[in-house]
Amino acid sequence: MSIPVVPSKTVSIPGVSSKRLNPFGCLIHPFDGFYAVKEEGKGSLLASGAIILVFFIATIFKRQSTGYTFNYADLSALNVWLIAAKTIVLYALWVSGNWAVATWMDGEGKAKQIGIVSAYALIPYVAAIIVSTLLSKVLVQEEGMFLGYITSVAMIWSAILMFIGMLIIHDYGAVRTLQSIALTFAAMGIVVFLAVLFYTLFQQVYVFIYTIYNELLFRL
Numbered sequence: 001m002s003i004p005v006v007p008s009k010t011v012s013i014p015g016v017s018s019k020r021l022n023p024f025g026c027l028i029h030p031f032d033g034f035y036a037v038k039e040e041g042k043g044s045l046l047a048s049g050a051i052i053l054v055f056f057i058a059t060i061f062k063r064q065s066t067g068y069t070f071n072y073a074d075l076s077a078l079n080v081w082l083i084a085a086k087t088i089v090l091y092a093l094w095v096s097g098n099w100a101v102a103t104w105m106d107g108e109g110k111a112k113q114i115g116i117v118s119a120y121a122l123i124p125y126v127a128a129i130i131v132s133t134l135l136s137k138v139l140v141q142e143e144g145m146f147l148g149y150i151t152s153v154a155m156i157w158s159a160i161l162m163f164i165g166m167l168i169i170h171d172y173g174a175v176r177t178l179q180s181i182a183l184t185f186a187a188m189g190i191v192v193f194l195a196v197l198f199y200t201l202f203q204q205v206y207v208f209i210y211t212i213y214n215e216l217l218f219r220l
Contacts, residue, residue, distance in 0.1 A: 023047055023120045030161050034168040037116055038109070045112060048119035055122060056087040058129040067136035070144055090188075094118060097187035098166065101180050107170030117165035121158050128154030 021042035026033030037043040060083055063073050095118055099111045109117075132147045139146065167177040 020044065023051070023123060026120045027123060027157075027161065030164045031168065033120070034117055034165045037113055037165075038169045043113070043116035043120070045115065048116050051119040051122060051126065052088055052091050055091070055126045055129075056084060058126055058133075059083050059087050062129050062133045065137075066133050067139070069139075069141050070136045070147065091118065091122075093188045093191060094184065097191065098180065098184040101183045101187055102170050105170075105172075105176070105180055105183070107172065107180065109166070109169035113169045114166075117169055118162065121161035121165055124154040124157040124161070125151075 021033060021036055021044070023043075060078070060080065063071075063083070064075055064078065066073075095111060095115045098114050098118075099109070101107070102109050102114070128150050132150050135150070136144075136147060163177060163181070166172070166180060167174065170177070170180065172180060
């Protein structure tokens with residue numbers, strides 16, 4: 001049984017009371033902020049897209065600019081498409097997967113709301129990527145644990161924000177929210193599996209056709 005979450009009216013969040021929603025206000029008051037996304041139609045897809053773009057750029061920045069003491073990546077083997085798959089595509093998979101699961105589980109959230117809430121929830125993690133990358137340039141090996149602490153805290157913070165966001169916009173209880181998140185990950189895994197399967201089949205068909213084409217040219 002879902003319990004509707006009503007935000008406190010005594011809390012004033014910068015940006016929530018105005019026409020637009022301040023994404024950073026949601027980090028401190030997620031219940032009020034995400035409730036405004038659902039019930040008042042606040043939040044910006046443009047801001048969400050900007051956050052995901054920063055997420056993509058920050059991931060590249062981390063890979064290429066982490067201090068040499070902590071950077072074990074081959075800087076000459078940068079694959080932008082792979083990073084895009086781990087950031088932009090992964091975000092798109094999450095939004096589409098959660099929307100599909102919510103449709104099946106009678107969730108109230110719309111695709112736009114899922115996209116906005118998911119992007120806003122990623123802000124602590126994206127900020128941690130940038131901060132830890134900058135700190136890696138001045139810290140020594142013995143102080144590297146602090147980078148892990150920063151990333152871990154940010155990931156937990158983002159996970160809590162994501163949980164609260166899904167709970168509010170879908171009007172679920174805590175258990176049902178966890179179930180929807182688990183099913184979303186399952187749906188994402190299925191999509192990735194099918195994508196890899198179709199890519200493999202396409203590659204085999206292409207090689208087969210190309211081999212026949214070369215054989216015909218050779219015989220002619």
